[in-house]
Amino acid sequence: MNNSEHDGQTFVRLPTDPNDRVHEDQPTRDELLDWWRDRFGISREFLAEFSFWEKGRGKVWAFHADTESPVRVEGLGMSVLRTRGDHWKPTTNAVQRFGHRATENVIELTRERAEAFVAGEDQEISWDGDWGYLIAAHELAGDREPLGVGLYLHGELRSQIPKGRRRDL
Amino acid sequence: MEVLDRYEPLIEDFEAFRDACERPLPSVVRVNTIKTDPDRAREALAEAGIEVDPCEWHPGLFRLPENQPGANWPYYHGWLHGQEEVSAVPATVLDPAPGDRVWDACAAPGSKTTQLSALMDDRGLLVATDNNLGRISALRSNAERLGVTNVAVTREDARNHSLKPWESKDYDAALVDAPCSCEGTVRKNPDTLDEWTIEHVEGIAGTQKGILRRAVQATREGGHVVYSTCTFAPEENEAVLDHVLDAEPCHLVEYDLPLDHATGVTEWDGERFDESVRRAKRIYPHHNDTGGFFCAKLEVTG
Numbered sequence: 308m309n310n311s312e313h314d315g316q317t318f319v320r321l322p323t324d325p326n327d328r329v330h331e332d333q334p335t336r337d338e339l340l341d342w343w344r345d346r347f348g349i350s351r352e353f354l355a356e357f358s359f360w361e362k363g364r365g366k367v368w369a370f371h372a373d374t375e376s377p378v379r380v381e382g383l384g385m386s387v388l389r390t391r392g393d394h395w396k397p398t399t400n401a402v403q404r405f406g407h408r409a410t411e412n413v414i415e416l417t418r419e420r421a422e423a424f425v426a427g428e429d430q431e432i433s434w435d436g437d438w439g440y441l442i443a444a445h446e447l448a449g450d451r452e453p454l455g456v457g458l459y460l461h462g463e464l465r466s467q468i469p470k471g472r473r474r475d476l
Numbered sequence: 477m478e479v480l481d482r483y484e485p486l487i488e489d490f491e492a493f494r495d496a497c498e499r500p501l502p503s504v505v506r507v508n509t510i511k512t513d514p515d516r517a518r519e520a521l522a523e524a525g526i527e528v529d530p531c532e533w534h535p536g537l538f539r540l541p542e543n544q545p546g547a548n549w550p551y552y553h554g555w556l557h558g559q560e561e562v563s564a565v566p567a568t569v570l571d572p573a574p575g576d577r578v579w580d581a582c583a584a585p586g587s588k589t590t591q592l593s594a595l596m597d598d599r600g601l602l603v604a605t606d607n608n609l610g611r612i613s614a615l616r617s618n619a620e621r622l623g624v625t626n627v628a629v630t631r632e633d634a635r636n637h638s639l640k641p642w643e644s645k646d647y648d649a650a651l652v653d654a655p656c657s658c659e660g661t662v663r664k665n666p667d668t669l670d671e672w673t674i675e676h677v678e679g680i681a682g683t684q685k686g687i688l689r690r691a692v693q694a695t696r697e698g699g700h701v702v703y704s705t706c707t708f709a710p711e712e713n714e715a716v717l718d719h720v721l722d723a724e725p726c727h728l729v730e731y732d733l734p735l736d737h738a739t740g741v742t743e744w745d746g747e748r749f750d751e752s753v754r755r756a757k758r759i760y761p762h763h764n765d766t767g768g769f770f771c772a773k774l775e776v777t778g
Binding site for chain 1: 516517547549619623624
């Protein structure tokens, strides 16, 4: 199974036992659930319904079903997180799917700032919470709706919307 | 358009049919209930100055006004998916339940796959198969934009679909929205008929038979298989059903469809088909001002 990390099409379930990691920086399922709770306040109970998988190194997928590991297919659920490097980074799609449940590190933008954000622009904005990856959100049809991921550093919110998803709205 | 003349004996009010085929198609979007509901989507569209009419038979389908702006907030958030009105029929006919195991045999680019997932409340196993990597990439990006997390995508020839990655357990239901000669999409792509040949129709019918047989084999006793195409050719529709009824343990079942339609035909070009193919439904463009469609529901008898 150690070779699987070099196979771009094989999904391997995140281990429950830290001793079963296939590479040293592979997260365990518990570490992953803790991270969503600690960073964004998204409960372990909500995410417990999903199985979590890694394809390649550090790219984590959430699957709202289960099967035997490993599995060699083109896609398994949704890519939700990159765990390579010091700071784990959620995907735009994960934030749009799970972000309603976030209670921490959510930055609410005005309509004008939301437009700039989805156009991919970086903007000066004050924020007295943590630095790092935040969930950017705005209000739509009477409720808070997550837009995507922003990187907050030195008074600036850097839009992390992938090029193909940017829009002029 | 003269290709369609061969269907004159099948179609009531053939003039109205031909006129409808020459008109452009209304723009329709489906509300993605994984992320929102029809009321909230409608409210968000209204905030953007876009007033929509729901399609009478399906509360989650909206007809858009002409000249609507291409980019809007509800679309950005994955609340909406552009999908032709009749293309929403087969998933509603299959009507999978949350937690089911479902196979979408010809899945890309994913309009019906994402609709199946929404009907399943994004829970249970949905295996989506296609044999073309480029189309699979479109399927994956549509699924992720709409927030689908219960879909597993495989690249295979559906005729040889393997259950091995899925604990070798049969499906509760399968959708075969088969590759076809696409005659019914002529309102969207007027060039569709330029390359029409009877050889292509007969060739693709062989593929359709193979995929539908595999779908019946992979579905448990008592489970359902929906077979659909966007074409009128009986060679690709009733003749395919007739073949599979003989070859595999299954029968056709009645189902309700609150759209105007005609029944399946039992005779074509000197051939007679099993009487039960009448239970299939033919939707012509002049019936509901949509594209053309064919849809049948089978039950696996084991």
